[in-house]
Amino acid sequence: MLYSSTRGQEKKLTSANAIKKGLADDGGLLVPESIPLIDMGTIERMADMDYRQRAEIILKQYLDDYTEEELRECINRAYQYPNFDCEEIAPVRKVDEGIHVLELWHGPTSAFKDMALQILPHFMVKAIHKTGDESQIVILVATSGDTGKAALEGFKDVAGTRIIVFYPANGVSEIQKMQMTTQEGNNVEVFAVNGNFDDTQNGVKNIFNNKEIANEMLKNNMKFSSANSMNWGRLVPQIVYYFSAYCDMLAEKAVKPGEEVNFVVPTGNFGNILAGYYAKSMGLPIKNFICASNTNNVLTDFIHTGVYNKNRLFKATNSPSMDILISSNLERLLFLMSDKDTQKIRAWMEKLVQDGVYQVDDVVLEKIKEDFYAGWASEEQTLGMIKSVYDKHKYLMDTHTAVAYHVYESYVKDTGDDSTKTVIVSTANPYKFNDSVCSAVFEKEDIKDMSEFEKIKSLADKTGVRVPEGLSGLDQKPVRFRQVCDKEEMEQVLKKILQII
């Protein structure tokens, strides 16, 4: 399987080279040249397998220049108990009649980014060796919170790699910030940026596109790669859990073989939901993708109208990992939906940079609407959803999952489709956003003046939900990274860290 750029001006690459490279030189995203098919018989057989075996079947379709043994090694290093805190790795829980929740937050950082970032470093180290490359890989990450910590955990002390993370100073939760500033490892750096996530992401993109920096790095035997969800190595492991969720439902007889299900996905950069679309294109019986946004509802408007318009006020919400105005992975969907029209993609992406807005043609929009429904939730609706699902079903959700749950209810009202079995994709452990979760389930008076960690304790006492290990001891860990920079200073900061001034 070879990989090419969504913008059509990059030579074809093997998967190892695509993963090593991250982003194409023409600014586009790397995509597989074809989509492999998995038949229903295979899916039924996968129902009897564990997560690792299912992963092997899916991953080898796309990463066919890795040997089966290499893939197995990557899979076994990533998806193990107690690295993940449950044997199923990505369990599916039934919450209500016809409604299941796919929990993607059992990894070391308690958010779904671990599903990909626990395995990506192993793909990358193997890719370096396989391609006879001796340069040091420098991972540069812009994060709205969860990616940064998950990437730091994934890459810490991995030989031949360094990782530098930038996060928006006021765009992450207190817990997310502490998770990053206390990060261990000898090859890690963490910086706060005065700005929002898009400023931070643009700063990182500018560094990637800076020829002077690239040349200096080459001289010093270093090379950039990206652990952002633009990297194919981030996307491909995410395809696995869509299959795995369906297999679990088959095994429990919650669905019949071939029966279509809906997936509801709390969406930011469009990576998670896009992996689901690949799964559907491979043959997984999926009816609708329900694309759930918070008040930064650029994607809702886009899926309704075909106009992508990022010219609007950026809002910091209680689901900060979805506070995004430019959803990078949408470019891959547009590539698929426009029959790989790289010229069109280039024109749209240029318009996005120049005017902050582009409009796709009706044919593309209609195709998108065949598979995607879109909606959004306000902050009050998000908190209300946490409370009502907890009160009714004793199931505790984080804010991102609650956005999805709310939009699912709108979908049912809107379409009348209450009979299709539905999987709500849960992307974070509730304790990771405990401040908001507490404000949803407690009376104001009960948690007045409490610290983050007192709140965690109260929430555990009230709900009996176990506090994940990575979060419970956080207040005891020493802070290692306190540096803050302006967005204009990011290039300078990087040069200094890498000593390439």
Ligand SMILES: *Cc1c(COP(=O)(O)O)cnc(C)c1O
């Ligand atoms: C990253 C993240 C999302 C958004 O996922 P995308 O792949 O960027 O669409 C949603 N919820 C949580 C908790 C996340 O960390």
